[in-house]
Amino acid sequence: MAQPVPEFHALSDRASALPGSPIRALLSGHRSGPVLDLGGGWPDPALFPSDELAAVAEEVVVRGADHSLQYAPTEGLEPLRVFVAERLRRRGCTVSSDQVLLSHGSQQALYTAAALLTSRTQPVALEQPGYPGAEQAFALAEAPVVALPVTTDGWELDALRGRRFGALYVIPNHQNPTGRTASQEQCCELVRFAEQCGALVIEDDAYGDLAFDAEPARPLCAGLPTRGILLGTFSKTLCPGLRIGWMVAPRELVEPLVRLLQASSLQAGTLAQHLAYGLLQRLDWEAHLGRLRQAYARRARALEQACRTIGYDARAPGGGFFLWLDARGDATALVRRAAALGVLGVPERAFRHPGCPGPDRHLRLAFSRFDDSDQARERLRRGLCSR
Ligand SMILES: Cc1ncc(COP(=O)(O)O)c(C=O)c1O
Numbered sequence: 001m002a003q004p005v006p007e008f009h010a011l012s013d014r015a016s017a018l019p020g021s022p023i024r025a026l027l028s029g030h031r032s033g034p035v036l037d038l039g040g041g042w043p044d045p046a047l048f049p050s051d052e053l054a055a056v057a058e059e060v061v062v063r064g065a066d067h068s069l070q071y072a073p074t075e076g077l078e079p080l081r082v083f084v085a086e087r088l089r090r091r092g093c094t095v096s097s098d099q100v101l102l103s104h105g106s107q108q109a110l111y112t113a114a115a116l117l118t119s120r121t122q123p124v125a126l127e128q129p130g131y132p133g134a135e136q137a138f139a140l141a142e143a144p145v146v147a148l149p150v151t152t153d154g155w156e157l158d159a160l161r162g163r164r165f166g167a168l169y170v171i172p173n174h175q176n177p178t179g180r181t182a183s184q185e186q187c188c189e190l191v192r193f194a195e196q197c198g199a200l201v202i203e204d205d206a207y208g209d210l211a212f213d214a215e216p217a218r219p220l221c222a223g224l225p226t227r228g229i230l231l232g233t234f235s236k237t238l239c240p241g242l243r244i245g246w247m248v249a250p251r252e253l254v255e256p257l258v259r260l261l262q263a264s265s266l267q268a269g270t271l272a273q274h275l276a277y278g279l280l281q282r283l284d285w286e287a288h289l290g291r292l293r294q295a296y297a298r299r300a301r302a303l304e305q306a307c308r309t310i311g312y313d314a315r316a317p318g319g320g321f322f323l324w325l326d327a328r329g330d331a332t333a334l335v336r337r338a339a340a341l342g343v344l345g346v347p348e349r350a351f352r353h354p355g356c357p358g359p360d361r362h363l364r365l366a367f368s369r370f371d372d373s374d375q376a377r378e379r380l381r382r383g384l385c386s387r
Contacts, residue, residue: 022346101257114143153183153185170220172203177324299370307325311385327361
């Protein structure tokens, strides 16, 4: 006999209002077959420390199973927290390991910080164009969004003056999607603004270690020891499959953040934390970062050159994964035509909050996996010159 069809409850307001990732939606369906995928901000698997990871895995699983396969403290593996704090001290932050909380990728840290600081009555100022994952995290926290326009050297703060916010979310270094790095003056201006309007700053430093020709910049949060939460990740420097990120918070926020982490995941994966720590012990970290910076810088220049050759005024950024290309017209239409010809990129519109309209004339092209072959350059020409 046929089973009765179950009746579903209505979804919560929160779940109904949650947008999907516009990038995953745009790119799905196009990824099969031979494509030049400049869409997703994915690291190059050729740069994953796979051999080292295989050796570490053997050690961690076979000899350390009692710990590595067990539950662990919510805050994260202590030596890994020490490592993160030590790296940030070198970049000018006054931080100790008890302020570092490990998370399931920095996306979980981002949602956790959003849930801590924002709600229906505590808006967030979100960079526009900005990282769509932040859009989703703050939507889940039900925070009203106010646009924080991104400029070539920082932010346009004037429209925000006189308002109050639960949080300001920013990516000062190698921003996703524009690749721009904020100047020191602009970072100081943002710090002053946060102090004036009583907001906390959530600084996303996902690409901070990937500066091509300079030392990684001093995080903006170094100037905000009691008002900043800094987010970081090993996704871009080790591999995203480990899902290990972190947040660094003022001491008085650590306990409420721990409670939020417990509610959503109890802790980041113990095994992944042990693998990450084992890798860090085995790798010469500076040499490893040096190799990544060199490889990504080379790819950024190659994509810049390939775009210039076909008539675009492309400018490689100073770090990170993304080239922000002026499409000189309707970016969404160009992306659609290019996708049909096997070239994937993401239009500016995908990085804008629906309630904060703006231009749609740029393309985000991820150079992180651009191989600079004749075939790739030819495909790019066909995709981007299709009118
Ligand atoms: C700016 C930014 N923040 C956070 C993330 C999330 O990274 P993960 O959760 O892998 O640490 C990404 C991933 O692309 C990103 O670009």
